[in-house]
Amino acid sequence: MTDSPKPPKHKPWSDIDLNRWRDYEEIKTDSLWLYSNRASGDGHKLDYHGNFIPQIATQIFSRYSRKNDIVLDLFLGSGTSAIEAARLERRCIGVELKPELADYVRAKIDPELLNRRIHVVQGNSANPEIVPRVSGILRQMQADHAHLLMLHPPYADIIKFSDRPEDLSNAPDAGSFLDGFETVARHGFELLAPGRFAALVIGDKYANGELLPLGFWCMERMNRVGFKTKAIIVKNIEGNEKGKGRTANLWRYRALAGGYYIFKHEYVIVFFKPK
Numbered sequence: 001m002t003d004s005p006k007p008p009k010h011k012p013w014s015d016i017d018l019n020r021w022r023d024y025e026e027i028k029t030d031s032l033w034l035y036s037n038r039a040s041g042d043g044h045k046l047d048y049h050g051n052f053i054p055q056i057a058t059q060i061f062s063r064y065s066r067k068n069d070i071v072l073d074l075f076l077g078s079g080t081s082a083i084e085a086a087r088l089e090r091r092c093i094g095v096e097l098k099p100e101l102a103d104y105v106r107a108k109i110d111p112e113l114l115n116r117r118i119h120v121v122q123g124n125s126a127n128p129e130i131v132p133r134v135s136g137i138l139r140q141m142q143a144d145h146a147h148l149l150m151l152h153p154p155y156a157d158i159i160k161f162s163d164r165p166e167d168l169s170n171a172p173d174a175g176s177f178l179d180g181f182e183t184v185a186r187h188g189f190e191l192l193a194p195g196r197f198a199a200l201v202i203g204d205k206y207a208n209g210e211l212l213p214l215g216f217w218c219m220e221r222m223n224r225v226g227f228k229t230k231a232i233i234v235k236n237i238e239g240n241e242k243g244k245g246r247t248a249n250l251w252r253y254r255a256l257a258g259g260y261y262i263f264k265h266e267y268v269i270v271f272f273k274p275k
Contacts, residue, residue, distance in 0.1 A: 013147070013196055015066045028059055033235040033268070052152050052201045056235065056268055057084035064197040064270070065090055065148040072134065072146035072191055074125035074184050079105035081150050082118050086110065091117045093137055093146065095125045098162055124166050126183045134191055145193035152201040153181050155214055174212055182221040189225045195275040198227055203266035209258065215267040227271035236265045 009018040016024055035055055057080055065071060067089045073081035076094030082105060085092035096102040102122040109118045119137050123130050138144065154161055154169035156177045161169045171177035192198060200222060202215045219229060255262050 010066075013064055013066070016063070027062055031231060031233050033059070033233055035236070052080055053235075054080055054084055056199075056201060057081055057150070058088070060150070060197075060199045060268070060270075061085065061088050061090055061148065064199070069147035070138065070141060070143055071148045071150060072188065073150040073152075074130075074188055075150075075152045075154075076105060076120065077101070077152065079108055079120075082109060082120065086113055086118055090148075091141060093119045093121065093134055093141075095121045095123055095130060095134070097122075097124055097164065097167060125187060126166065126168075126180050128187075131187050131190055138191070145196075146191050147193055147196050149188045149192045149196075149198035150201075151185065151188060151198065153184070153218070155203045155205055156212070158203075158205050174207075174214075174217070177214075178217055178221055181218055182225060185218075185222050185227070186225040189227060189273060192273050194273050196273055197230065198222070198271045198273065200269045200271070201266065202269070203263060206260060209260075211260070215269065219269050222269070222271055226273065228274060230270040230272050233268040233270070234265045235268055 006019045008020075010016065011018070016027065033055075035053065061071065061084060068091060070091045070093060071081055071085045073092065073094040076082065076096040078101065079094065082092045082094045084090075086109065094105065096105065099122050102120050106114060106120045109120070114120075119141075121130075121133060121137070123133060134146075138146065154167070154177075156171065156174060157169055159169060161167055164170065168177055168180045171180055188198060200218060202218050204214050205212050219232075223229060251262050
């Protein structure tokens with residue numbers, strides 16, 4: 001007589017069957033993520049500067065959400081979270097500041113999913129009015145809260161995304177940037193279900209010969225609004241360096257001359273909202 005299969009063993013925030021944990025080789029559990037290139041296909045394209053790679057969304061969504069859960073992205077950008085949510089059978093509410101970019105993302109989404117499972121909201125995530133707007137959409141989706149929060153803010157002023165003064169990439173200094181980010185994080189905390197997770201994708205910057213650790217400063221602001229830190233992951237894409245071509249030697253010279261190191265990493269910092 002053979003033993004009957006064990007019933008699935010799930011955490012309340014994941015579809016991973018812990019009784020079959022050996023079968024999930026594609027799910028990373030180490031804190032160093034190395035990728036040779038950016039994933040493409042399934043609607044993903046390198047069509048916008050500053051968007052994060054789809055592999056990050058794949059890992060975070062697979063690890064910290066279940067099918068039909070709602071992912072809330074308060075810096076939607078060119079729609080990586082929305083596209084990956086649709087592919088992985090999650091739902092998504094994405095907020096994007098620029099109207100033309102919000103329209104561009106809507107055009108990427110299957111019309112059968114748009115405004116049903118995938119909602120693209122044009123608005124300012126730092127404005128208090130975004131909370132009741134998102135809450136209204138959550139009610140339409142028969143939910144009280146989102147189940148996973150994604151935050152991929154500008155890395156201060158490294159890339160200017162628009163001319164709008166409310167755009168965090170136009171913050172006049174690091175303090176103003178962090179205050180604006182904290183406001184968005186506070187709204188995300190309010191909209192996220194207790195006991196669920198948030199992921200922050202962020203890098204650091206140099207200014208006036210000094211390293212400004214935006215990643216750790218933003219982590220502190222997340223903690224300030226109530227999130228608890230779960231993990232710090234370092235991500236690197238080697239292929240990005242190849243794209244520099246002839247300028248790679250120039251950056252190496254500048255690094256040697258200035259005493260600094262060329263960034264080849266960014267952080268994926270995971271948090272949870274206490275119950």
